[in-house]
Amino acid sequence: MALEQCGAPAHRPFKIPQSVLVVIHTPALEVLLIRRAVDAPDGQAFWQSVTGSKDSLQESWHETAVREVWEExxxxxxxxxxxxxxxxxxxxYDIYPQWLHRYAPGVGRNTEHLWGLQVPAALPVVLSPREHQDWAWxxxxEAADRCYSPSNAEAILLLPQFALP
Structure with a gap:
C-alpha cells in the first residue's frame, strides 16, 4: 500500500532556487499586480508581479516565464x-524564512531572472485561488509602491527602460 493511501502526505520535490519575475504591462505602462492568497508575515497585503520557480533544471527561463504567466x-x-x-x-536574494521548507536543506538563496510582458491593453485575469486572491492594473x-518585495518594486521602476516604444 502506498504511503498516500495510509494517510501520510506524498513527498513533494523541493523547489528549484531559480525563478522568474515577469512584469506584465501595457504600452501606457500600467502594471498588473496580483495579491497572494496568504499575506506577508507582518500582515501587509502581498502584492506582486508574476513569479515562479523552474519546474526542472532543464526548463529554460523563457519556458518558465511563459508557463508562470499562464498559470497565474x-x-x-x-x-x-x-x-x-x-x-x-x-x-x-535570501528566501523568506517561512518558505525555506519548500527548498532542499541548506538552500537559502534564490536567483530570479527578470522579464517584461507587454500586452495590448489591461486584460482581465484568471487567478489560481490557491495562490492569489485579487488582481489590479x-x-x-503606483504599482512599484504597492509591491511587498523590494526587488519587485525595483524591477517595476526599471520598466520605462525596457518597455517597447
Missing amino acids: TGIRADAPGCTLRDWGLENV WPWR
Missing part, C-alpha cells in the same frame, strides 16, 4: 499583440 493569470505570453522580453537581469509608479 491565464494570459498567453505568445498571443498576438503580446511581447515577452528577457531583460537580461537577475536578482539573488496600476500606473507603474
Whole structure:
C-alpha cells in the first residue's frame, strides 16, 4: 500500500532556487499586480508581479516565464499583440524564512531572472485561488509602491527602460 493511501502526505520535490519575475504591462505602462492568497508575515497585503520557480533544471527561463504567466493569470505570453522580453537581469536574494521548507536543506538563496510582458491593453485575469486572491492594473509608479518585495518594486521602476516604444 502506498504511503498516500495510509494517510501520510506524498513527498513533494523541493523547489528549484531559480525563478522568474515577469512584469506584465501595457504600452501606457500600467502594471498588473496580483495579491497572494496568504499575506506577508507582518500582515501587509502581498502584492506582486508574476513569479515562479523552474519546474526542472532543464526548463529554460523563457519556458518558465511563459508557463508562470499562464498559470497565474491565464494570459498567453505568445498571443498576438503580446511581447515577452528577457531583460537580461537577475536578482539573488535570501528566501523568506517561512518558505525555506519548500527548498532542499541548506538552500537559502534564490536567483530570479527578470522579464517584461507587454500586452495590448489591461486584460482581465484568471487567478489560481490557491495562490492569489485579487488582481489590479496600476500606473507603474503606483504599482512599484504597492509591491511587498523590494526587488519587485525595483524591477517595476526599471520598466520605462525596457518597455517597447
